[in-house]
Amino acid sequence: MTNKTTRTAQIGTFPVGRVEVPVLPAITATTVLFPDTASLAPIDPDSLRHSGRGPYENFYYGGVGTPTTEAFGQAVAALEGGSFAALAPSGQSALVATLSALLKQGDHVLIVDTVTYTTRWYIDQCLATAGVAVTYYPPDVSDLEPLLRPNTRVVFMESPGSMTFEVQDVAALCQTAARHGIVTVLDNTWAASRCFQPFAHGVDISVLSLTKYHAAPAGVSLGAVVTRTERLHALIKNQTALLGLHVSPDACARASLALATLDLRLNHQERTTRIVLEGFAGHPGIRALFHPSLPEAPGHAVWRRDFQGANSLVTIAFDGLDRPTVNTMVDRFRVVRIGYGWGGTLSLATIFEANEWRTVSRSAARGTCLRIYLGLEDPSDILADLRQALGRS
Structure with missing residues (x-):
């Protein structure tokens, strides 16, 4: 086997x-x-x-x-x-x-x-x-x-x-x-x-x-x-x-x-991640998307060489939005929930400040960012929820 x-x-x-x-x-x-x-x-x-x-x-x-x-x-x-x-x-x-x-x-x-x-x-x-x-x-x-x-x-x-x-x-x-x-x-x-x-x-x-x-x-x-x-x-x-x-x-x-269901879950979530990344490419108000599968991602060439796939964590860096504005956007989520952690059935949103804990390097992200864990919900529902929440900054 x-x-x-x-x-x-x-x-x-x-x-x-x-x-x-x-x-x-x-x-x-x-x-x-x-x-x-x-x-x-x-x-x-x-x-x-x-x-x-x-x-x-x-x-x-x-x-x-x-x-x-x-x-x-x-x-x-x-x-x-x-x-x-x-x-x-x-x-x-x-x-x-x-x-x-x-x-x-x-x-x-x-x-x-x-x-x-x-x-x-x-x-x-x-x-x-x-x-x-x-x-x-x-x-x-x-x-x-x-x-x-x-x-x-x-x-x-x-x-x-x-x-x-x-x-x-x-x-x-x-x-x-x-x-x-x-x-x-x-x-x-x-x-x-x-x-x-x-x-x-x-x-x-x-x-x-x-x-x-x-x-x-x-x-x-x-x-x-x-x-x-x-x-x-x-x-x-x-x-x-x-x-x-x-x-x-x-x-x-x-x-x-x-x-026992790990592979099946990750298969579904990889597909969801591709749909979400494609759906937000060039979205106004978004400074950058962070995911190793993206060609512009730091270390993308190494990822292509050494990895056999990717998980469903995506980070969004906004174009000049402050923390209260991002909080308001996240509060509009209905399918994506607000909470720490990742890996379960529910999609989750976590807000963080770029480079908050680093000491010797800097990410391309700036200011208040949003990490989204894409769960097992239907990808069309997740994408629609992200669009309705983030599209009204």
């Missing part, structure tokens, strides 16, 4: 004795009962870092993992093109577990300037104050050599970048890092385990907020750290356990149901 859509649709199958069930069950036990002392798993530090090759292997205490969480993690790893996945209660906690496991006082980390604002806040408020040296670099940098130090341990990427979707040359960055033995970490949430294969381009660790496309229709919060090597997986898995980042089997079971 090689087609990814087919594999995704059958992702929830789970072994029960000699048969399988098509829906991942939520096994919520904490205590595990063993038949005898010879079978009892020993208590030692190594017990926290192991993952089994099947859902029941290494099942000894529910606070570390259950067959439900193990099966779901293996499914996520397979979709992402990796071999192992350490789960966390959110994308942010997955990020924190990863960077805190890789970095210590005196180390140096390179962070792309276009990271999500919560990532930046963690780096500035926690890592930097803990004695980790932090350097932000522009998203269009492909040669990291001038920025490297003897104590550089991690290169962190987020591609496309937050809000205005600059695409990085991940392969080039990873080649440079690999020559120096530096670990590369990519926030690959945007690609939803479909649009970009991180490990095929040299990435060591892929961090995912499963709260977005993967599991948003189920309304659950989850994150994952996917690796190809058992060494890196053991390091991250141990850190998630020590930090108490336990994930709920119920959340994993619900997320598995959402995951």
Whole structure:
């Protein structure tokens, strides 16, 4: 079975004795009962870092993992093109577990300037104050050599970048890092385990907020750290356990149901995105549209070379409109709703100020901008709603 859509649709199958069930069950036990002392798993530090090759292997205490969480993690790893996945209660906690496991006082980390604002806040408020040296670099940098130090341990990427979707040359960055033995970490949430294969381009660790496309229709919060090597997986898995980042089997079971429809949802949303972008090309009052598929998008050539599609986030930069005016326009939405987040069934609008969190690069966007997440509604309804709201500035 090689087609990814087919594999995704059958992702929830789970072994029960000699048969399988098509829906991942939520096994919520904490205590595990063993038949005898010879079978009892020993208590030692190594017990926290192991993952089994099947859902029941290494099942000894529910606070570390259950067959439900193990099966779901293996499914996520397979979709992402990796071999192992350490789960966390959110994308942010997955990020924190990863960077805190890789970095210590005196180390140096390179962070792309276009990271999500919560990532930046963690780096500035926690890592930097803990004695980790932090350097932000522009998203269009492909040669990291001038920025490297003897104590550089991690290169962190987020591609496309937050809000205005600059695409990085991940392969080039990873080649440079690999020559120096530096670990590369990519926030690959945007690609939803479909649009970009991180490990095929040299990435060591892929961090995912499963709260977005993967599991948003189920309304659950989850994150994952996917690796190809058992060494890196053991390091991250141990850190998630020590930090108490336990994930709920119920959340994993619900997320598995959402995951089974991931490809179908993204197919529909890619079509909707094309319709909306075409419908707003040259629209009066719009300074620029931001989406990697547009020829003028930063890093578009890299996107065409390395990606297998795009998601349904679009940012609109207006021509000289202030915040109150944009607020009034957004308040006219009837199909598109107002709220934070993305990846679920509903289209969502989020207002932000261009370049608000950047320090070493500038987007072409200016002033108050609008990010639209295009959901599962009929594209004609979404487009009509956008036109009636934005057409009367």
